[in-house]
Amino acid sequence: MLPPVESIKGFLFPAKERVAVYPSADESGGLDDDAAAQVIMGARACDLCALTVMDKIFLEQEVADPFYKVRRDNTLIITTDCREIHETCFCHLVDGKPYPEKGFDINFSPATDGYLVEAGTEKGQAVLDQFENILQEANPEQIQQRDKNRQEVLERLKLQNKEFNKKVDPGKISDNNAAEIWAHLSARCVECGACNFICPTCHCFYLYDQPQHEKPDHSERQKTWDSCLLSNYAKMAGVGGLKPTPRPEVRSRFENRVRHKFDWMPANLQLWGCVGCGRCIEACLADLDIRDVFKEFGR
């Protein structure tokens, strides 16, 4: 089974959600533990790496995002090893592996005669305990086979990425005067924002208000995904119709997006902001390949 087209981002950080109804003493906007409860099945190792990034952003700032938190706390995550990969997968170039090592509640590793099932948390173990009667202890050969399968997928990843097999060098990508390279990398970008929306770690959002139709004299606040590649992103008010945008050229917006992943997130969060899922490559209308960044700024 190939990795899913979409990441699990939308289950924890929906494309659009109400975050406030005001004025009101109730701060929930209508979301509670029950409404947030869910099980995600079939997530991949790259999804878990992305969650580590998202947790740092949504939970580990001075103030946690309570909407992300209530979903995160009430979600059971079941993952699986990647046995098949897309030709755009490159997790090993950002210190990832095509199989989960931590961060899952339960992981399924395909084996010849079924699955090897592993609990990663107490929550996951409690679920497995309910199926004790149908689970058997894995034998050493099965574990060996799993490890062999994992190694084999890793080798396939390396092979299909041999053209790019380098890591991004933070010293090179932090150059503030590489406009020419960024112009070259972004030359075909059509500014659709698909890479932002499909990306499991792109977390920018936009808050907007509207009247609350169910409750007269009330308003509501919506939080929606936003894209830093769009020319009207974070546009400011301005006198005389002037609406200054922080990055007027697509070249600088593209640089901002990519450096966020490979320069500023590593600096701020001590993590790559890219998990190598390759979804932005699949989604790009202009056939841009983020792996070209490795060619330009790799070591």
Next chain:
Amino acid sequence: MIHKNPYMPIQAHLDDVIEETPTIKTMVMTPAQPIEFRAGQFMQLTYPGTGEAPFTPSSNPKETKRQEITILKTGKVTDLLHDAQPGETLGLRGPFGKGYPLDKFYGKEILLVGGGVGLAPLRALIYALLNEADKFAKIIIKYGARDPDELLYTEEWKKWKKHPNVEFSETVDVAKNGWKGHVGVVTTIMDEVNLDTKKAYAVSCGPPIMLKFVTQKCLELGFKKDHIYLSMNRKMSCGVGICGRCNIGPYYLCKDGPDMCYDKIKDYEHVF
């Protein structure tokens, strides 16, 4: 359980609207709960049903029960705020950001340079400095506006000008109505600053183009790069470093600013 929702505004009663200039008004508000803020921190002010915009309060940080925000009419939210009447209910979130580094200013001479409505956040700083005036060696304020009608807080200058620790001078870009004062952009009244620029701090707030020239002028005058603080202009939204809209390189203005040390941001593109 959802609790401590950072996106939820608290109600703020609009007590008074002061018409400062033809394009600038001050909203005087009583929030449902007192709001403690440091000078330079910003608030998100909600016009119910339409949205919010970031503003730094212009009132004295000592006053927590009432807050004043001075607003230039310049877009969708501010147009509506300008039409708001006393008695209406608005919304407030915050404060957000670091605020001015007052502890670094202790014992130092300080130059404040404001342009247009940029004097509003600086007024909160001026109040904060004057709240403990004996801790600062000297406060020099340079203020510029488009024309004499657009000069802000003219009544308050009188008090500031009388203060033994304060020097205040003003200029307009274009003279009219028999203006007898200085004419020229604000950098043209910065040459005569009488302070030891090697040790002093400079703080500026105004439109991006002004900040650029004020920074150049400060560097020419001998201010150190890490002694220049600029109120950066970005569209802060969430206020807590999550929504990603207000970054300059690795910095988020909503939590690392909105006033940034020039030394930190100088090498990034489109700073001004």
